[in-house]
Structure formats: structure tokens, C-alpha cells
Amino acid sequence: MSEGDDEIRDVLLDYSDHQAVRNVFGAHTGNGSASLRDYVETMRATDGAVALVANDGAAEIYSRWNGSGGRNQHLTIWPPWTIGGYDHKDGAGLSDFLDDKENVRPTPHDHTPFADEKALQSLSHRVWP
Numbered sequence: 001m002s003e004g005d006d007e008i009r010d011v012l013l014d015y016s017d018h019q020a021v022r023n024v025f026g027a028h029t030g031n032g033s034a035s036l037r038d039y040v041e042t043m044r045a046t047d048g049a050v051a052l053v054a055n056d057g058a059a060e061i062y063s064r065w066n067g068s069g070g071r072n073q074h075l076t077i078w079p080p081w082t083i084g085g086y087d088h089k090d091g092a093g094l095s096d097f098l099d100d101k102e103n104v105r106p107t108p109h110d111h112t113p114f115a116d117e118k119a120l121q122s123l124s125h126r127v128w129p
Helices: 003-014 019-029 036-045 091-098 117-122
Strands: 050-056 059-066 071-078 082-089 102-108
Touching (some): 003 019, 003 050, 003 102, 036 071, 082 091
Antiparallel strands (some): 050 059, 050 102, 059 071, 071 082
């Protein structure tokens, strides 16, 4: 397991009193399955410690729960570090958005572009419509 996998495993264990988190833990360890709604709910249930990453062609899509804003956010990054889109949605809307994306998986929030807001803001000139 990678360091990120160990971090995800530990966070999921810490919040295992929540059904969606248990489902994601089962999927993460290969002993169960989880729906997209489980993944999205896990971000909220872990208060943002778990984020999601998915693939959309060459782009990566990062999703997080922003507790201070009380909403889910997602960010599309095209290599090399071009922002292709940023939006927020409710849980059902985010699940629907991620439905046609590939390889949706949990990741530690600290392993996403959201982890360093200053670095993310420095990319604002690289927004591509």
C-alpha cells in the first residue's frame, strides 16, 4: 500500500461508525462495494479529510467537501496544471457529475490541489474555458 492508501485507510477506520464510510472502506480494501453517493457522503462524513479524484480523459477531477462553505466542490485540472473548470454542487449533483467519470477513488485531502489554497489561487491565470 502507498502512503496515501494508508492515510485513507486510517481515516476511514476513524469514521467507521458511518455506513457510507464502511462501504467505501470495503471497496478500498477489495472486500465490498460502494456507490458514488457513498463516496460523496464519505467526504462529508469525514469532514473533508477524504477527497475524491477521478479521470476524465487526460484531465483529473478533484472533489472535496468544504465544511466552511457547507458544500461539495470539484476542480478539473488538465496537464500541465491548467484549470479546466471549477464548480460546486450538492451531494446528488456531484454524484451525477462523477457518474460518467473513470476510476473515481478516495484520496487524502492533503494530496489534492485544494490542500494549498495559495498555490491554487496562483493558477487562476491558467483557467481554460
